[in-house]
Amino acid sequence: MGPKRISQVAVIASTFFALAFLFLGCKGKPLVKEYEKADAKGAPIINFITWNEDYLPTLQKEVPRFEKETGIKVNWQLLSEDIVRDKVLIDLASGAGQFDLVLTDVWILPEHVSSNYLEPLDRFIENDPAFKKEVWYPVFLEALTYNGHIYALPTESFGAALVYRKDLFQKYNVRVPTTIDELVAAAKKLTLDTDNDGKIDVYGVVSRGKAGEEPAIIVSGFAYAYGGTWFEKGAASAEEIKRLKARPAFNSPAFYKGFKTYCDLLRNYGPPGIKDYTWYEMIQDGRKGRAAMVLYAGFNVGALDKAEVGMRDKYGAALPAKGPAGFIQEAFTMGYGINSNSKSKEAAWEFLKFITGDAFMREVTDNYVTSIPMRSIREGEKYRAMHPYRTAGGRYVLEENLGLIDWRYMPHISEYSVIADLLGTATSEVIAGKKSARAALDELSSAAYKIMKDAGYYQ
Secondary structure: OOOOOOOOOOOOOOOOOOOHHHHHOOOOOOOOOOOOOEOOOOOEEEEEEEOOHHHHHHHHHHHHHHHHHHOOEEEEEEOOHHHHHHHHHHHHHHOOOOOOEEEEEOOOHHHHHHOOOEEOOHHHHHOOOOOOHHHEOHHHHHHOEEOOEEOOEEEEEEOEOEEEEHHHHHHOOOOOOOEHHHHHHHHHHOOEOOOOOOOOOEEOOEOOOOOOOOOHHHHHHHHHHOOOOOEHHHOOEHHHHHHHOOOEOOOOHHHHHHHHHHHHHHHHHOOOOHHHOOHHHHHHHHHOOOEOEEOOEOHHHHHHOOHHHOOOOOEEEEOOOEEOOEEOOOOEEEEEEEEOOOOOHHHHHHHHHHHOOHHHHHHHHOOOOOOOOEHHHHOOHHHHHHOOOEOOOOOEHHHHHHHHOOHHHOOEOOOHHHHHHHHHHHHHHHHOOOOOHHHHHHHHHHHHHHHHHHOOOOO
């Protein structure tokens, strides 16, 4: 599951190299290991599929070099997220092993692991003395670790950050929100008819509203800021839910407050059709200047402050607003793992190190991508110059926000994707006015309880 960030279909071919040799110490020499899957000349083959358009220029530039220096042939495709997920799921469920590297993320990982879809990376890491975990922020490696084993290496990773029209905030004397109450007030004041023709030209806020899994990542974050959690007593793992016999708590007072606040915010101060907004529509409104605030993925910063967008002088970025129980969450870590049915696991490891490595990510950074999981890059002069936004205390927003991530704001369970889909759909229905927040959450809690009971959690 995970947040859908790309809605347009783009078909290409892809993959890459460079850093593998920094790890291997054999730069310029083809690998000589035996691989089960090989072409007619005996070269190992890696099949790879992704949806991340921001990696495309780097992939196109570096894949040929990877192939030349390793002797590994890479077949790759760039498709829309929905298509990638469907193709990968079919491959994983069938055990065909068509794709050697597969996308996973912090939220879907338990489902992938419980289904034995992914190969633990421990043995590769242990047998590679040059491999350094310290390259990545611990919070992102932690997100891709389950039951004590690392199953993927992080690529696109972010915490919550607000993108806002600083020019409008200054013109209308609005304070950059630090609390949810201030966020709502700012959205109301900055829903504007700028040319006095009776039509709204700038909407106070845009965010995810489309039925399905997508809104779950942020509406849960709003609920968490009020103290709301998916399950009673804050249970956030299968073991905790079973031990505590924690029932779904979507209709608890705290979750209800955050859920309703989010839905009302979008319904009252978002554009028409926001009930169908994905990340793509949000960013389009941001790029056209139609949104005073864009919530809340740190990924959005890089999508909107690229020079070619032409809005750098108008936008700022800030930490997320805080509720009674903590900061609003919208955090995500995507990564690539090795298919447990891959026929070329050793070659897949070399490729995995490359696409998640420092050298590759530095190339990606040139495309103004903010969701970089490496400390050395985020805290480097180049990244900071590209995204210079500071907190009131003078610290960089896109570094400081990582310390606010709490992965327990949503549970790590195999049933996540099914329940997230129900939560996101309930969110969309309330934004659209089809249901009240209370009715939607009562129905969701009942449905989630049945799912968990049928799965044996309350025996």
